[in-house]
Amino acid sequence: MGSLILCHKKKAKQPYEITRIHIRIYTIEELCYYICNNLYLIDYTIMNTQLCDWIEQELELKALAERLRQEITQSCSAEQFVLTILKESTIYGQADINKIQSILEQLQNQNEVEREKYKADSLLKSGEYASAILVYQAIVSREWDDSLDKAFYGRIYGCLGTAYGRLFLYEEAAKMYQEAYRLCEEPQMLKAYIYSCYRGMQDEKFVKMMSGNPAYLSTASLLKEDVKRIRREIDMDISKEQLDQWKKEYRRIDKNHGIC
Incomplete structure (x- = not known):
């Protein structure tokens, strides 16, 4: 996952696993890193009580866990859910939060193909050219979206x-x-x-x-x-x-x- 500077000292004994991409997370920083680098994957599947329980029990962030549970009960959007995590982590400044929110709003109005292109564009921008090629090729190789x-x-x-x-x-x-x-x-x-x-x-x-x-x-x-x-x-x-x-x-x- 790369090296991260820990703003919160607590590291989970039991990791939280993102089964969608088979990745294990041990800190709030790693969770935020995952969110920010996979915005195109954000959907309702991230909103679950297991994540809330893990945040409370393993990271001892009880207030954040309670707020996230309330948002699940109130049927908030997945975008709002992850923004709450990012804001409460205190890792990001307001300018960064605004930028992430803007990207999430843009992705919310896109279909699956457009979100995949965003993923490939992000890989291309970060210099991961071979990975970007694989995603772009996957898009053009399947049946094209008539919309x-x-x-x-x-x-x-x-x-x-x-x-x-x-x-x-x-x-x-x-x-x-x-x-x-x-x-x-x-x-x-x-x-x-x-x-x-x-x-x-x-x-x-x-x-x-x-x-x-x-x-x-x-x-x-x-x-x-x-x-x-x-x-x-x-x-x-x-x-x-x-x-x-x-x-x-x-x-x-x-x-x-x-x-x-």
């Missing part, structure tokens, strides 16, 4: 392209971006496709692909301008003093290693 348009699935293919690209698998990335562009026809998808082809193809094959295709050539021209702009912005962020320092450091390294 969602083609552009939604096009963006999933775009995310797949991003994940493959971050792993330097440009050939696979190009295939995903090509499918993404076919589905949603967004210019950024075409740019990403051309860039991935450029990185993943042999020069002759890339030139052959580009030649005679005005749309590709026009997009490639825009892509070059984007690259130039980004380079200019990077240069603007580097002060002359910092650049001079880097040059001195580079020369020192070269001298020490006998390169110059």
Whole structure:
């Protein structure tokens, strides 16, 4: 589960098991960590008296346990239930709570496929590219949801392209971006496709692909301008003093290693 800084000293002798993903929890911090990293899994199954009893008996947080029991009796939402846990733990500040609440409200209005995409997006954002790919692939491999348009699935293919690209698998990335562009026809998808082809193809094959295709050539021209702009912005962020320092450091390294 990773290392956590304990704000509450009490550690359970008997863990609480989240059977849905086969994980054992020993502290209130671990429970909060599970909630915040699995918001897409939050539903009524987390609202149960066993959890309340565990919080009271193992963690000795009687007031929190009583409040959670009241919320179960009052048939509150699962989102409100977990927010109570997060608030009462005193681990998170109000800004963090507001952000989590906003995400929960957004997820509450989404169907299962959209929640799965949120899971994959979270994995992609955190750098867990291989895991994100598995979730995205699972979404596009099954029967598509008629309530969602083609552009939604096009963006999933775009995310797949991003994940493959971050792993330097440009050939696979190009295939995903090509499918993404076919589905949603967004210019950024075409740019990403051309860039991935450029990185993943042999020069002759890339030139052959580009030649005679005005749309590709026009997009490639825009892509070059984007690259130039980004380079200019990077240069603007580097002060002359910092650049001079880097040059001195580079020369020192070269001298020490006998390169110059």
